[in-house]
Amino acid sequence: MPKDHGIGASPKRREDVRFLTGNGKYTDDINAPNQTYVYFVRSDVAHGTINKIDTSDAEKMPGVVRIFTGADFEGVGGVPCGWQVTDRFGEPMQEPAHPVLAQGKVRHVGDPIVAVVAETLEQARDAAEVLEVDITELPAVIDMKEALKEGAPKVHDDLTSNLCYDWGFVEENREAVDEAIKNAAHVTTLELRNNRLVANPMEPRVAIGEYDASNDEYTLYTTSQNPHVIRLLMGAFVLGIPEHKLRVVSPDVGGGFGTKIFHYAEEAFCTFAAKAINRPVKWTSSRSEAFMSDAHGRDHVTKIELALDKDNNFLAVRTDTYANMGAYLSTFAPSVPTWLHGTLMAGNYTTPLIYVNVKAVFTNTVPVDAYRGAGRPEASFQLERVIDKAARELGVDPIALRRQNFIKPDQFPYATPVAVEYDTGNYDATMDKIEEIADLAGFEARKAESAKNGKLRGLGIAHYIEACGIAPSNLVGQLGARAGLYESATVRVNATGSISVMTGSHSHGQGHETAFPQVIAEMIGIDESQIDIVHGDTAKIPMGMGTYGSRSLAVGGSAMVKAAEKVIAKAKKIAAHLLEAGEDDIELANGEFTVAGTDKSVAWGDVTLAAYVPHNYPLEDLEPGLEETAFYDPANFTYPSGAYACEVEVDPETGKVEVCSFAAADDFGNIINPMIVDGQVHGGIAQGIGQALLENCVYDSDGQLLSGSYMDYTMPRADDLPNYTVDHSCQTPCTHNPLGVKGCGEAGAIGSPPAVINAVVDALSDYGITHIDMPATPARVWEAIQAAK
Amino acid sequence: MPSVTMTVNGRAVTGEVEGRTLLSQFLRDDLKLTGTHIGCDTSQCGACTVHVNGAAVKGCTMLALEADGAEVKTIEGMANPDGSLGVIQAAFQEHHGLQCGFCTPGMVMAAADLLAGNANPTEAEIRKHLEGNICRCTGYHNIVKSVQAAAAQLG
Numbered sequence A: 001m002p003k004d005h006g007i008g009a010s011p012k013r014r015e016d017v018r019f020l021t022g023n024g025k026y027t028d029d030i031n032a033p034n035q036t037y038v039y040f041v042r043s044d045v046a047h048g049t050i051n052k053i054d055t056s057d058a059e060k061m062p063g064v065v066r067i068f069t070g071a072d073f074e075g076v077g078g079v080p081c082g083w084q085v086t087d088r089f090g091e092p093m094q095e096p097a098h099p100v101l102a103q104g105k106v107r108h109v110g111d112p113i114v115a116v117v118a119e120t121l122e123q124a125r126d127a128a129e130v131l132e133v134d135i136t137e138l139p140a141v142i143d144m145k146e147a148l149k150e151g152a153p154k155v156h157d158d159l160t161s162n163l164c165y166d167w168g169f170v171e172e173n174r175e176a177v178d179e180a181i182k183n184a185a186h187v188t189t190l191e192l193r194n195n196r197l198v199a200n201p202m203e204p205r206v207a208i209g210e211y212d213a214s215n216d217e218y219t220l221y222t223t224s225q226n227p228h229v230i231r232l233l234m235g236a237f238v239l240g241i242p243e244h245k246l247r248v249v250s251p252d253v254g255g256g257f258g259t260k261i262f263h264y265a266e267e268a269f270c271t272f273a274a275k276a277i278n279r280p281v282k283w284t285s286s287r288s289e290a291f292m293s294d295a296h297g298r299d300h301v302t303k304i305e306l307a308l309d310k311d312n313n314f315l316a317v318r319t320d321t322y323a324n325m326g327a328y329l330s331t332f333a334p335s336v337p338t339w340l341h342g343t344l345m346a347g348n349y350t351t352p353l354i355y356v357n358v359k360a361v362f363t364n365t366v367p368v369d370a371y372r373g374a375g376r377p378e379a380s381f382q383l384e385r386v387i388d389k390a391a392r393e394l395g396v397d398p399i400a401l402r403r404q405n406f407i408k409p410d411q412f413p414y415a416t417p418v419a420v421e422y423d424t425g426n427y428d429a430t431m432d433k434i435e436e437i438a439d440l441a442g443f444e445a446r447k448a449e450s451a452k453n454g455k456l457r458g459l460g461i462a463h464y465i466e467a468c469g470i471a472p473s474n475l476v477g478q479l480g481a482r483a484g485l486y487e488s489a490t491v492r493v494n495a496t497g498s499i500s501v502m503t504g505s506h507s508h509g510q511g512h513e514t515a516f517p518q519v520i521a522e523m524i525g526i527d528e529s530q531i532d533i534v535h536g537d538t539a540k541i542p543m544g545m546g547t548y549g550s551r552s553l554a555v556g557g558s559a560m561v562k563a564a565e566k567v568i569a570k571a572k573k574i575a576a577h578l579l580e581a582g583e584d585d586i587e588l589a590n591g592e593f594t595v596a597g598t599d600k601s602v603a604w605g606d607v608t609l610a611a612y613v614p615h616n617y618p619l620e621d622l623e624p625g626l627e628e629t630a631f632y633d634p635a636n637f638t639y640p641s642g643a644y645a646c647e648v649e650v651d652p653e654t655g656k657v658e659v660c661s662f663a664a665a666d667d668f669g670n671i672i673n674p675m676i677v678d679g680q681v682h683g684g685i686a687q688g689i690g691q692a693l694l695e696n697c698v699y700d701s702d703g704q705l706l707s708g709s710y711m712d713y714t715m716p717r718a719d720d721l722p723n724y725t726v727d728h729s730c731q732t733p734c735t736h737n738p739l740g741v742k743g744c745g746e747a748g749a750i751g752s753p754p755a756v757i758n759a760v761v762d763a764l765s766d767y768g769i770t771h772i773d774m775p776a777t778p779a780r781v782w783e784a785i786q787a788a789k
Numbered sequence B: 001m002p003s004v005t006m007t008v009n010g011r012a013v014t015g016e017v018e019g020r021t022l023l024s025q026f027l028r029d030d031l032k033l034t035g036t037h038i039g040c041d042t043s044q045c046g047a048c049t050v051h052v053n054g055a056a057v058k059g060c061t062m063l064a065l066e067a068d069g070a071e072v073k074t075i076e077g078m079a080n081p082d083g084s085l086g087v088i089q090a091a092f093q094e095h096h097g098l099q100c101g102f103c104t105p106g107m108v109m110a111a112a113d114l115l116a117g118n119a120n121p122t123e124a125e126i127r128k129h130l131e132g133n134i135c136r137c138t139g140y141h142n143i144v145k146s147v148q149a150a151a152a153q154l155g
Helices: A016-020 A121-129 A171-183 A227-239 A265-277 A287-293 A376-394 A398-405 A427-437 A440-452 A473-478 A512-524 A552-579 A604-612 A674-694 A747-763 A778-788 B023-030 B087-094 B104-117 B123-132 B141-154
Strands: A036-042 A048-054 A064-069 A112-118 A132-137 A163-169 A186-194 A206-212 A217-222 A246-249 A281-284 A300-308 A314-326 A353-362 A456-465 A487-493 A499-503 A531-534 A586-589 A592-595 A601-603 A627-632 A641-650 A657-667 A724-727 B003-008 B011-016 B049-052 B055-058 B071-073
Touching: A016 B087, A016 B104, A036 A121, A036 A265, A036 A287, A048 A112, A064 A121, A064 A265, A112 A121, A112 A265, A163 A171, A171 A300, A171 A314, A171 A353, A186 A376, A206 A265, A217 A227, A217 A265, A227 A246, A227 A265, A265 A281, A300 A376, A314 A376, A376 A398, A376 A456, A376 A747, A398 A427, A398 A456, A427 A440, A427 A456, A427 A641, A427 A657, A427 A724, A440 A456, A440 A641, A456 A747, A487 A552, A499 A512, A499 A552, A512 A531, A512 A552, A552 A586, A552 A592, A552 A601, A552 A604, A552 A627, A592 A604, A601 A604, A641 A747, A657 A674, A657 A747, A674 A724, A674 A747, A674 B141, B023 B049, B049 B104, B055 B104, B087 B104, B087 B141, B104 B123, B104 B141, B123 B141
Parallel strands: A036 A281, A217 A246, A314 A353, A499 A531, A657 A724, B003 B071
Antiparallel strands: A036 A112, A048 A132, A064 A112, A163 A353, A186 A300, A206 A217, A206 A281, A300 A314, A456 A641, A487 A499, A487 A627, A586 A592, A592 A601, A641 A657, B003 B011, B049 B055, B049 B071
């Protein structure tokens, strides 16, 4: 019977009540007394020299408080990058300056040039209309390979070229991989594009800067997944504000998907301007603005080769990827195509030799950074596509080919040739499960039925792995991270036994306020209603790194467990005193401390009361109070994996692809709240199907953003998607964190794109079509069919 | 500035607005009913869906002045009189039909509009009716289940 309490139960989400009644408190719902509004004038050309900015007419417009330009930010720091990649020759990447407001040049459509601050947003906009910004347009570079050609226009004049870095991994394997591919019995080659996406959380970004002159203190309200990271980056590197004078608050945040990790210029602007005019400054992004200022995702162009021996064993993988950085380096951008991508190129397989080359390229486009999965979807997509293509070329079953090359359960821990060690897994188990829940045995009958209706039915399988629970700080430090990636928690027990947990993890839809108390409730044996989660405010929580990379439970949850263990250890000492027993004999269960082997007991609430009303208390040995903090730095990544199956029907007359069914069998290790896990997988799958069939961020050759609104960027809607069959009963618990959890936030977006495209290619295989790029739109599919005819 | 009067969640309200002020802005900025969210600027996302004279309307497709004299209902008016969740709201909670909560008010208002006109919709009808409301979190699976459950209960 399902549990109704603690770990493994699915209580209703407590945060839902405020969201369902309109009582959520999102950043745009906050209004400071005497606040002003800022409107950013942004570049409408991809590349240009700013000749002149004339603000004189605009300054006379009604309600204008002050107009800022790049000149106001001379001597102020630029937006920093949080990760330095070292190239394959041992040199640091090229790292351009990123001013808060453009200085001298604009480098992408949407680059902010002027900030108009006024009494109302409408007045700021009206004033912006009469501003004069004179720009000489320069030739732009949009295509990555063009950008690397000799003589191409340079995005940054002070850099030697548009190449950010040329990264090789593992460089020592390069020749051995070349040799293996040259001598292999069979080599399958695939060239593909991982399409540029826009994350599009439904809540656009918002920032409100406040300055308190009497105390020289700043507050920034912002739609961030990690308020402490923003405080660190903006305070230390941009504005020079010490931590104790800068509070960053991220209240209810309406989705993130990676794009709200990063520190953005608008946050720095509002904080800076609040002091300059000594009034609060509010910025709310419009959706159109979001398309040209939120960091984009993916955008890789890749050639992958898979070498097999005569018995179809994988011998070597070689990849050559161009990764678009856009015009500036966003916070974690350099790490995405390298350490979050190259290290996953072993997949679930025993391939002994792997070489990954990545050329990161500056172009006159919006910066590109992590989006749900970040590097891992790009790895999974190319690997699972090339394996499918190899199976077709060799005339073998794609599932059998995968199974033959799987790392087997008795091989864990398994050190891959790309520097990571998988602690645990069972890939045949998830493959068995997907065969069952997707009814693969019935596919041929369904295909025949579709054919009767003039439709081409295809089946696609993918088996992904990802590295989550980011990340061991000492390791990422060696790899170029400029931050630690631990997590923190304070467990504060109140006198009457209720508990507040201050966590560095941030919930922007993940349900931490419900799931985290389940863990504490299980540990102590009290009801979840006695436990509250506090997050999203640097004034309230210990220094935490936030939520991304499916890390909240694996890293933040582990910190919470460690803090709770400290609390319990102290509470046992108090209980031992009250019960006049030895500390080692005290047991805690169901909210009661007992002396082993006796009927003596004291309730949780009596012990917590004694901690704060220490009349009968071992004061000589123990401090009063019951509150502990822990920081948890993971020993390794976690490695969720799973098998995904997609069935599509293609209408050969129109090229329209319909997803008929989608099934996922994931191994997330232990599960705290199955309902929330199901929801995370659903959402990830929807974004993956969106990438595979609908979504595409497109620039024209001049650098104009063609897909700049929901009129042109195709978001998946309710009638585009099927129901999903999801299962997470295959569980190999993580071996190195206290909960045995792996993380589930990104899996759906990683495993689904290759499953969908494998299905589309399967449906089109009778035409001899072996690949189709994402998104497989009706136009693209129809053209492929016509070309094949 | 011209004045506008309407009934919002059963309460008569009057405000002064610019001609260009949208109904969604009036609800949020003037009436402080911040449950109505703004997720786009092209009337595509549906986060600002409210009821005007009983029909679902994207609040960004109407000027506040156009709603003069109208009966408007927002998410703040959807709970039971005692403050407990209404049937549709409760179904969304029961079936995990929301994650970040940003699209949720619009989604609930659109679902209520559907069920007012079709007590027993098919899954396809639910998906079709909700195609004007974008959710980025749930993949719609649990939203559809929530609406089906609400229909069964209201039916």
